[in-house]
Amino acid sequence: MKEFNISTNVFFGENCLDRLDQVQGKRVIIICDEFMVKSGVVDKIKAHLNGCQISVFSKTVPDPPIEVVSEGIQCLNEVQAEVMIAVGGGSAIDAAKAIRVIGHRLGLTNIEECFAIPTTSGTGSEVTKFSVITNKREGVKYPLIDQELQPMVAILDPDLVKTMPPSITADTGLDALTHALEAYVSIEATDFTDALSEKAVTLLMKFLPMAYQNGEDLLAREKVHNAACLAGMAFNTAGIGLCHSIAHAIGAKFHISHGRSNAMLLPEVILFNADLTNSEKTICARKLQRMAKLIGLPYTDVTVAVTGLSRRIEGMKRSFGIPMNLKGLGIDPQEVMKQKDSIIEAALADACTKTNPRKVTAEDIEGILKKVTPL
Numbered sequence: 471m472k473e474f475n476i477s478t479n480v481f482f483g484e485n486c487l488d489r490l491d492q493v494q495g496k497r498v499i500i501i502c503d504e505f506m507v508k509s510g511v512v513d514k515i516k517a518h519l520n521g522c523q524i525s526v527f528s529k530t531v532p533d534p535p536i537e538v539v540s541e542g543i544q545c546l547n548e549v550q551a552e553v554m555i556a557v558g559g560g561s562a563i564d565a566a567k568a569i570r571v572i573g574h575r576l577g578l579t580n581i582e583e584c585f586a587i588p589t590t591s592g593t594g595s596e597v598t599k600f601s602v603i604t605n606k607r608e609g610v611k612y613p614l615i616d617q618e619l620q621p622m623v624a625i626l627d628p629d630l631v632k633t634m635p636p637s638i639t640a641d642t643g644l645d646a647l648t649h650a651l652e653a654y655v656s657i658e659a660t661d662f663t664d665a666l667s668e669k670a671v672t673l674l675m676k677f678l679p680m681a682y683q684n685g686e687d688l689l690a691r692e693k694v695h696n697a698a699c700l701a702g703m704a705f706n707t708a709g710i711g712l713c714h715s716i717a718h719a720i721g722a723k724f725h726i727s728h729g730r731s732n733a734m735l736l737p738e739v740i741l742f743n744a745d746l747t748n749s750e751k752t753i754c755a756r757k758l759q760r761m762a763k764l765i766g767l768p769y770t771d772v773t774v775a776v777t778g779l780s781r782r783i784e785g786m787k788r789s790f791g792i793p794m795n796l797k798g799l800g801i802d803p804q805e806v807m808k809q810k811d812s813i814i815e816a817a818l819a820d821a822c823t824k825t826n827p828r829k830v831t832a833e834d835i836e837g838i839l840k841k842v843t844p845l
Contacts, residue, residue: 474662474707477617478586478597482626482696489625490518490555490585498522499551501542501566502558503530511589511630515557525549527569530558533604533611533721533728534565542569547578555585556621559642560593560728564601567619571601574618586621589630591681591695592642592729594649594702596624604722609812611718613821620706626699628692636682639694640790641729643678646698647671647783648732652711653704654761655743655754656825664757666704668764673697675765675782682790709825712817713739716835719816723809724801733792734799737780738841743828744776754827795842806843810836 481489498519506512507528516524527545529538546554546569556566563586573579586596595601601614634642647670653659654667674697680690716739717731744755751772762768762775767782769775784794793799796806806813814835817823823830 472660474660476597476703478621478624480597480624480626480699482699483692486625486627487514487518487587489623490515491520493519493522493553493583495521496523496552496582497550498524498553498555499546499549500524500526501530501554501556501569502526502528502562504528506558506562506589509633511557515555515587522553525551530562530565532559532561533602533725534561534568535604535606539565539568539572539603542566543573543576543578546570546573550579552582553585554581554583555587557587557589559588559590560595563588563593563595563621564603567595567601567621568603568614571616571618583623584621585623585625587625587627587630588695588698590634590638590642591631591691591698592645594646594698594705596621596626597699597702598706600706602718609722610816611722613718615821624699626695628688628695631691631695632685632688634685636685637791639678639682639685640792641727641733642698643674643681643694643729644733644736644783644786644790644792645729646694646701647674647678648713648736649701649705649710650674650697651736651740651761652713653701653708655757655827656705656708656711657827658825659708663704663708666700667708668761670697670701670704671761672764673700679786679789710822711739711826712743712823712828712830712835712838714822715817715820715826716813716838718820718822719813720796722816723813724796724806726799726801730792730799733783733787734795734842735838737783738838740776740780740783742834742838743826745828746773746776752827795844797844801843803843806839810839813839
């Protein structure tokens with residue numbers, strides 16, 4: 471028996487921040503990074519919180535470390551907040567989710583309502599049961615998975631993503647594309663998650679280049695923002711796969727943007743998972759053939775369709791100025807090879823690998839690493 475549910479209430483479109491007007495006379499904590507405070511985004515949130523006692527924890531950082539989560543739990547305990555509002559990119563929302571759930575399990579707090587307001591269009595963290603926390607001392611990322619981590623309310627305001635720089639628009643948008651494509655071919659994919667993945671990919675292929683070229687294009691921003699959320703809904707149920715497993719391992723070792731790591735790996739992982747040398751075309755390959763058709767690529771032959779999809783993503787990366795490999799990101803290939811055993815070990819142990827459509831060995835991961843690490 472399988473199950474599908476969307477337990478997060480999603481508000482989107484014009485004036486969607488007005489949903490916060492219903493939070494009145496509560497003790498509220500806003501979890502964010504310092505930029506959200508300096509840029510005035512936090513002030514926009516506060517303007518909707520009538521009669522509330524508001525505290526701000528603004529110490530979240532990219533790839534949130536365990537220490538920040540611990541400090542956030544202390545703050546949460548001190549203010550005894552009833553409502554949590556997470557504002558920012560995926561890292562800020564991930565940190566807030568971990569702070570809320572761990573704090574609750576320690577008996578330090580009991581949040582009545584949790585809002586997630588993304589200011590990037592990529593992670594889908596506002597609708598998922600996942601949170602990724604980093605142990606910087608060991609150079610390892612830990613994906614936390616628990617239904618309790620899922621926010622109760624998500625607010626998708628395209629106005630909050632208008633000022634994203636083109637590079638972040640590209641990185642986060644390709645992260646969303648990776649979510650959608652990996653969920654689509656996951657061994658846990660269903661008709662329900664397929665529908666979400668297909669819509670997310672078609673929106674991203676059309677509107678992500680437009681948002682990259684012109685951040686003020688509010689229609690493109692809204693469509694990409696919605697697509698990232700749809701992709702989050704898909705992988706929240708179906709899971710993701712090997713691209714994320716390797717990206718987690720590489721990102722923890724070399725501190726590369728998660729979206730950029732995924733973008734670099736995705737074309738190679740697509741070809742690996744499709745297993746085009748197999749005389750009997752796999753389910754994964756045939757699903758990717760259908761996706762190629764949906765976005766207007768040649769599709770009558772499986773091999774042509776899958777390679778065309780991989781090349782289309784490579785073309786998007788080039789147009790966005792994203793390097794094709796780790797060397798282009800300033801990473802010494804020799805250092806990658808020195809670290810390859812620990813990267814492979816971490817990728818194999820990563821929870822995302824369990825739902826990958828093709829069984830994975832250490833040799834497989836080493837082969838993919840070599841393709842993105844030219845000497």
